[in-house]
Amino acid sequence: MAACPPAPPKRLAPARLGPGDVLHIGSSGLRSRPVRVVLSALGIAIGIATMIAVVGVSASSQAQLMQQLDKLGTNLLVASPGDPTFAGEKVKLPQDAVGTVGRIAGVQEVGATGSVKASVRRTEKIAEENGGIQVVASTEGLLKVLRGRTDSGTWLNGASGRYPAVVLGDVAARRLGITGPGQQVWIDSRYFTVIGILAPLPLAPEIERSAMVGWKAAQKLLSFDGHPTTVYERSTDASVEQVRSLIAPTIDPQNPQNIKVTDPSAALQAKAATKGAFSSLMLGLGGIALLVGGVGVANTMIISVLERRYEIGLRRSLGATRGQIRLQFVTESLMLSGLGGLAGLVLGSLATGAFAYGGGLPWVVPLWSATGGFGATLVIGTVAGLYPAVRAARLSPTLALHAV
DSSP states (O other): OOOOOOOOOOOOOOOOOOHHHHHHHHHHHHHHOHHHHHHHHHHHHHHHHHHHHHHHHHHHHHHHHHHHHHHHOSOEEEEEEOSOOTTOOOOOOOTTHHHHHHTSTTEEEEEEEEEOSOOEESSTTSOSOOTTOEEEEEOTTHHHHHTOOEEEEOOOOTTGGGSSEEEEOHHHHHHHTOOSTTOEEEETTEEEEEEEEEOOOTTOHHHHTEEEEEHHHHHHHSOOOSOOSEEEEEEOGGGHHHHHHHHHHHHOSSOGGGEEEEOTHHHHHHHHHHHHHHHHHHHHHHHHHHHHHHHHHHHHHHHHHHHTHHHHHHHHHTTOOHHHHHHHHHHHHHHHHHHHHHHHHHHHHHHHHHHHHHHTOOOOOOHHHHHHHHHHHHHHHHHHHHHHHHHHHTSOHHHHHHTO
């Protein structure tokens, strides 16, 4: 009876590396060369910090603009005379424009100003130069429509609006050197007593540069003709577009084309959009810096492979597979990039916080920018470590040990 042939020897399976082993081996190169690690991670950190700071500063500025829009509202419309007619005549709004606009369905509040042909000076001894300040007649409801407030003093009412009293915009007050109520300014040919100074009005910058007197006082003391030059109305949010289409034909049914209707909040919205476009450009520059940092990581890993050939050969001779060698260096590259990414997140957030604190802005760092930026560092770390890892895995154990 023939003997059975001996069974072939079983092939030994390589030892499996657990997650803890992978992290320990991958971090060994980082622990042995801390200065190189810091310098390599710095490139990644600068790129991420730039991206986070750019996005954060832009988001903080936009958040402030959105807060202003929420506070001031986007339901304010302004009606004013259009361009002169073909005959060269200036368009005038009718005297009852405030009343007619107020009867439009959906309109909640209406106010108006009227241009007065008068100059305002600190005293009668000063020349005609008034620093660009205009004198306007104002209705009592104007401040409520604009959602403004007085920084000091009071607003015009039914009593003060009949007498030589004036409320100054904040810019007008600074240019005239008025610091508070009770002081007087020279308008036309008499003194008017300042009863209030307004806080800034982002949706009505023309009011900030105006001296406002009561409607009846302007007619009685300054020869005001009673025709408003600007009508401000605030409607419900749902009826803004409908009211916009009705204002011009309501004010002047025969020639609605002579009435110009504008939305003051559009300027803030355009400003927010402009900031977003500018941040996109800066974000691209931050991305370039991040790619440069990735090139630095790849260069560091290639040098690390060349310097650690003996270690690679020794591990291969002890049974480490090519896959384990690749995993070691990819992990090292990922950890190097991850450290740079975390440092960049901290630096970018701190830079955004410093800018926001200095400018009185809300501190906003979008979550998508933080997660996206850190994810980009991991992707770049993986890509940067692939070639050095493959190169390390291809080293022959015999040649690696012989070269030492």
